[in-house]
Amino acid sequence: MELRELVKLITSEVLKQLNCPAQQEVLVLLTGGRAIWPRVKFKLEEMKNRGIVLRPVLSEAASRIFDPQELSRIFGVTENLEKTELLATVKKSSLVMLPTLTVNTAAKLAGGIQDTEVTCLAGWALMMGKPVIAVTNSADPDSPELQRLGLAGGKPEHKARLRENLKSLARFGVKLVEADYLLPGVMQALGCDPINNSRRFRVEGVLTSAKVQAAAAENYKIIVAKNTVVTPLAKETAAEAGIEICYE
Known part of the structure; x- marks a missing residue:
């Protein structure tokens, strides 16, 4: 070897x-x-x-x-x-x-x-x-x-x-x-x-409700990359879960 x-x-x-x-x-x-x-x-x-x-x-x-x-x-x-x-x-x-x-x-x-x-x-x-x-x-x-x-x-x-x-x-x-x-x-x-020690979800492409739910389950902060599409349901889910969506 x-x-x-x-x-x-x-x-x-x-x-x-x-x-x-x-x-x-x-x-x-x-x-x-x-x-x-x-x-x-x-x-x-x-x-x-x-x-x-x-x-x-x-x-x-x-x-x-x-x-x-x-x-x-x-x-x-x-x-x-x-x-x-x-x-x-x-x-x-x-x-x-x-x-x-x-x-x-x-x-x-x-x-x-x-x-x-x-x-x-x-x-x-x-x-x-x-x-x-x-x-x-x-x-x-x-x-x-x-x-x-x-x-x-x-x-x-x-x-x-x-x-x-x-x-x-x-x-x-x-x-x-x-x-x-x-x-x-x-x-x-x-x-x-x-x-993931940073407790962050960085999302590219599309932020869906499922991604917000996953972040909420782990108490992660959502970081949205530039030009990422945030669906209306994702915004609604984030508001209900009390999660802030941060934009880069």
Whole structure:
């Protein structure tokens, strides 16, 4: 082994111990939120680099959508587990994560429906009182991702129903975050390196209600970059939460 590779290996192991000394396991429930995957996969790779053990379970849609080689690079060898093994996996997991939550999965979980492997695992985690974290971008009707796909122009009543599903998940104890805040959210839930010591959310592009909710949950200050669009609902949510939106 070359000296450079040896130094890299030692540095990696030291970082793992500093950031997550318990080598905690996270059960990753992948559904078909393809629009957000390019951003989420880098967060998952960073978690792996920080010493977090990721155990993936794929929905049928995710199995068809995502590249097996890419999944193998992130998670290693994936295997199908029996139901009893899945239940045991939930029990020993420190956290259950839904990084590609879809509108469909959010609606099922909000209604207490457990008719698929993924919804069963998420439901079991909630019933056990396990920490559960979900990325909202592919389930939030106000997200830029759904807007780009042309899926955010429906009736206000329908959009309100989708928003209510996410609110129900939050009431159940699910920590809702946007993709950009998945890593600090997971690290904090695991009691590892908090990463963001400044207690600030710096937002670029679009400030949505979901981002404001994430900041409120962590008592972060919102810093809005130049030319960032602040949606009316984000302003309303910030006012209700008593959070000041600061502009650069």
